[in-house]
Amino acid sequence: MLDRSGVERYSSKPGTVGNDFRIDSSTCQACHRDPPERRGSSRVIETQGGTILRTVVPIRNREQCYRCHDPSQKINGILILDYNAGEVRTAMTRDLRWMVAGTGALTFVIVGAIALVIRVSVMRRLQRFETTARLISQGDLERRVPAEGSDTLAWMAREFNAMADSVSGLVGEVRTQRERLETVINSIDDGIVVLDAERKIMAANDAFLQRARSSREQVLGCCCYALEPGPCNLFDCPTLACLRLGARQVRICERKTGNDTVAWEEIHASPILDASGRLTQVVEVWRDISERRAAEAKLAESYRLASVGVLASGFSHEMNTPLATTLMCVEGILRETPLGEDGQMDQARIRENATIAREQILRCRGITQHFLRLSRGQRHAGDIVDLNAAIAAAQRLVDPTARANSVDVAVRPFATTLHVRADEAELQNLLVNLLLNAIQASKPGGKVVVATEGGDAVHIRVTDEGCGIAPEYRQKIFEPFFSLRQGGTGLGLFLSLNAVRSWGGNILVESTPGKGSIFEVVIRAIDPGPQPKDEHPKDGHAKGGQ
Numbered sequence: 001m002l003d004r005s006g007v008e009r010y011s012s013k014p015g016t017v018g019n020d021f022r023i024d025s026s027t028c029q030a031c032h033r034d035p036p037e038r039r040g041s042s043r044v045i046e047t048q049g050g051t052i053l054r055t056v057v058p059i060r061n062r063e064q065c066y067r068c069h070d071p072s073q074k075i076n077g078i079l080i081l082d083y084n085a086g087e088v089r090t091a092m093t094r095d096l097r098w099m100v101a102g103t104g105a106l107t108f109v110i111v112g113a114i115a116l117v118i119r120v121s122v123m124r125r126l127q128r129f130e131t132t133a134r135l136i137s138q139g140d141l142e143r144r145v146p147a148e149g150s151d152t153l154a155w156m157a158r159e160f161n162a163m164a165d166s167v168s169g170l171v172g173e174v175r176t177q178r179e180r181l182e183t184v185i186n187s188i189d190d191g192i193v194v195l196d197a198e199r200k201i202m203a204a205n206d207a208f209l210q211r212a213r214s215s216r217e218q219v220l221g222c223c224c225y226a227l228e229p230g231p232c233n234l235f236d237c238p239t240l241a242c243l244r245l246g247a248r249q250v251r252i253c254e255r256k257t258g259n260d261t262v263a264w265e266e267i268h269a270s271p272i273l274d275a276s277g278r279l280t281q282v283v284e285v286w287r288d289i290s291e292r293r294a295a296e297a298k299l300a301e302s303y304r305l306a307s308v309g310v311l312a313s314g315f316s317h318e319m320n321t322p323l324a325t326t327l328m329c330v331e332g333i334l335r336e337t338p339l340g341e342d343g344q345m346d347q348a349r350i351r352e353n354a355t356i357a358r359e360q361i362l363r364c365r366g367i368t369q370h371f372l373r374l375s376r377g378q379r380h381a382g383d384i385v386d387l388n389a390a391i392a393a394a395q396r397l398v399d400p401t402a403r404a405n406s407v408d409v410a411v412r413p414f415a416t417t418l419h420v421r422a423d424e425a426e427l428q429n430l431l432v433n434l435l436l437n438a439i440q441a442s443k444p445g446g447k448v449v450v451a452t453e454g455g456d457a458v459h460i461r462v463t464d465e466g467c468g469i470a471p472e473y474r475q476k477i478f479e480p481f482f483s484l485r486q487g488g489t490g491l492g493l494f495l496s497l498n499a500v501r502s503w504g505g506n507i508l509v510e511s512t513p514g515k516g517s518i519f520e521v522v523i524r525a526i527d528p529g530p531q532p533k534d535e536h537p538k539d540g541h542a543k544g545g546q
Contacts, residue, residue, distance in 0.1 A: 001059075002078045009077065021080075031056065044085055051085040125153050129160060141168040191265075191286030194272070195239055199224050202281060211255065211286060236472065238269035239282045246271055246279050252289070254475055264290045297479075297494075327365070330358045384526065385427055387418040387458060391450055394431035401436060406444040409435065412451040418458050420523045426499045433492040434462045434519050440485060441466030441517065457505075460521040469511040478507070 001010040006021045023032055030045045042055045057079040061069050069076050128145050135143040144164060147157035182205075185192055191208035193201055201219045204212075212219060212227050219227065224239070238249040249269040257263050266289045272281040333354045395411055402409045420427075431450075438448040446465045453459040469477065469484070476482050478497045497507050505523035 002080065004073060004075050004077055006078075027054075030054075051089070053083045053085040053088065055081040055083075057081070122153065125157075129157070132160070132164070136164060136167070141171060189288070191284075193224070193284050193286075195224060195282045195284065197243060197280065199237075199239055208286060238267050239284060242269040242271055242282050243279065262290075263288055264293050297498075327358065327361045330354050330361065383421070383424055384419050385422050385424045387420055387452060387460070388413045390424065390427050391431060391452070391460070394428050394435060395450070397428075397432050398435045398439060402439050402448070405439050405442070406446075407439045407442045408447045409439070410447060410449050412449060414452040414454050416454065418452060418454050419526050420458055420503070421526050422503045422523065423499070430496040430499060430521070431460070431462075433496050434521070437492070438462050438464035438466065438517070438519070441468075454525060456525060458523050458525045460523075462519045462521075463516065465516040468513040468515055468517055469509070470513055474509050474511060477509070 001008070002021055003009050006023070008021065021028055023029075027045055027047060030043055031039050041057065042053065045052055045054050058075050059077045059079060061071070061073045061076045065076055132143050132145045141164075144161045145157040147154050147161060186206040188205060189207055191211045192205045193208045194203040196202055200221055200223055204216065204219055209216060209219065214227060225237075236251060238251040241249045248271070249267075251267045251269075253265050253267060255263045255265050266287045268285040268287070270283050270285075271279045272283060274280050391411055391413065395409055398409060435448065435450070442448060442464050443466065449461075449463045451461045451463070453461070473484060477484065478493050481494075493507075500507055500521060500523065503523055505521065508520040508522065509517065510520070511517035
């Protein structure tokens, strides 16, 4: 306790009475350096003995104090209370640590409890949504989320189930429509396949799979040109043209079937556009037109034969009369020409020339009778023909044309005699037609080779070194009225193929543009058996021809 002049009058600590508290001391300046209005009643002060908490309480001069103190004074003294702040600070620090630790522990417990509650009451129920959505996406359309309770999650579960019911109904309807569409598409005989921009197969019906001789798993995602064996042999792919031009394309191709026969297919390639009008896919429709082509060929042949028949009827009628008269005269010459010793050489030459004339007249009459049969729609049953003789006769007929074109015609006959059943005139016309085509396709100085090969079937190969045939024309050359030669009628190969097929054979073509072609005639060989001896076969032929 200090008096008003700052002299210590009382102290709770013995031995300190009489000490001065000077205004300029550091402990006093802690408060007195501030103006009176900013001084507080308590302050923490650092001293040599440590940190103290000092509280200053002024002792007011009141009326009760006037007996001992001058009434003009306002303050009689000052009460200073010093408390060791280190102990307070230590206690506060200790309490603060305990409080922080307790708060942390309590927070951890609260957070753990909240997490447990969220996991049990929220996350587990949300996981049901995830599990149900995943199972529905995998195809379990009957899966639903439990919707017990009246909270927000229960409301969400009911809404989710309602949405799942709607989606399941739509998916079921789409599946039904898809199955119905697949049934309809698979019931179509035409092959249908959907290709993307890289010609990978996206979808195909059963008819196309049967043509490709593959399963659905094998073709889906596979390029159409990589299928083995390929369903088409197109050099001008309609899908590529459709992707390039963006318009519908139509092509006709030849396809090998499982029993080594040939089928003709008409391919329609149509573009599939997305919502923006961009071409994304192409649908191909394969239609078997073999019967239609056969009908068209028969119709063309009938039309052509009808035209030929009109000419053949008049031609045969007009030709038979002079031929018969000429034949009668030639036979009269043969009968009246003696074979005596006088003039034997001259008479033999006359007889030889008359014999050749008679043979050619018989051949002319056979040709006219053949035209007459064609005009009436009749076909000859066929005779047993010596193939080597027929080839030699055809060579003699084309030799003048070959010499005019400076082309050498070489015949390589088989070692033994080969026989086939065919109409001799038609067979000779066929061979002449093939040889003339080869000669006309060859360059001056070229060579045409005729080779035969025996066996169960006779193979006649006519090989040339000419210009060859482009791949896209190899089948068209057998169509009626199609010709690659200017001025050609386009009927020679057509009629030749029909004649060979009527004998149970076929004509095959191999060609390399710029290097030449090989036409191969395949006819079933026959055994002629023993033939009756005829001293006058040519006379017999003449009688049979009549």
